[in-house]
Amino acid sequence: MDIYETLFELIDMRSFSNLWYWLALAVVWSSASHWVLGVPYDMVLRARRQGGQALVDLEDMVRINTNRLLYIADVSGLWLLGFACFFLTTLAILGFWYKIEFAQAVFFLAFPMTIVGLMSLFTARRIRNDDARGDLLYKRMSHHRFWTQVVGMISIFVTSLWGMAQNFGLGVYG
Numbered sequence: 001m002d003i004y005e006t007l008f009e010l011i012d013m014r015s016f017s018n019l020w021y022w023l024a025l026a027v028v029w030s031s032a033s034h035w036v037l038g039v040p041y042d043m044v045l046r047a048r049r050q051g052g053q054a055l056v057d058l059e060d061m062v063r064i065n066t067n068r069l070l071y072i073a074d075v076s077g078l079w080l081l082g083f084a085c086f087f088l089t090t091l092a093i094l095g096f097w098y099k100i101e102f103a104q105a106v107f108f109l110a111f112p113m114t115i116v117g118l119m120s121l122f123t124a125r126r127i128r129n130d131d132a133r134g135d136l137l138y139k140r141m142s143h144h145r146f147w148t149q150v151v152g153m154i155s156i157f158v159t160s161l162w163g164m165a166q167n168f169g170l171g172v173y174g
């Protein structure tokens with residue numbers, strides 16, 4: 001038996017029936033929920049509990065990351081928006097018109113993450129415009145994390161339904 005046959009029998013290369021895809025989906029959403037605007041959420045909790053230097057560190061990290069995000073958006077925002085739209089449209093056409101399962105799987109990862117990216121930009125702008133510190137900063141970070149988790153739960157649910165339909169052969173394509 002050839003090594004490629006063994007690998008392809010061991011690992012199903014279709015996206016929605018592949019364990020690695022589901023692990024990647026879990027890691028992506030776990031990471032997105034933990035890193036709020038590029039700041040680990042445990043840092044937010046520690047700053048809320050301890051205050052003092054932990055709060056100063058949090059405010060510095062948030063200031064650095066929000067300024068970075070907003071600078072990138074101001075300088076290259078239109079180019080990034082155009083590229084993201086092109087990429088998502090290409091994935092959608094390949095996945096749902098030409099029925100390429102890999103493109104569908106990547107679309108189900110990328111589309112909700114672009115929503116989270118836009119939410120991050122809006123949150124960064126609100127933090128900078130309000131000069132959020134202390135309790136207001138905790139509120140903004142917690143609010144952003146909550147809505148990231150909501151988008152993640154909806155994304156995982158929709159991806160699971162679509163993946164099960166594909167795996168059971170009940171796909172929309174008949």
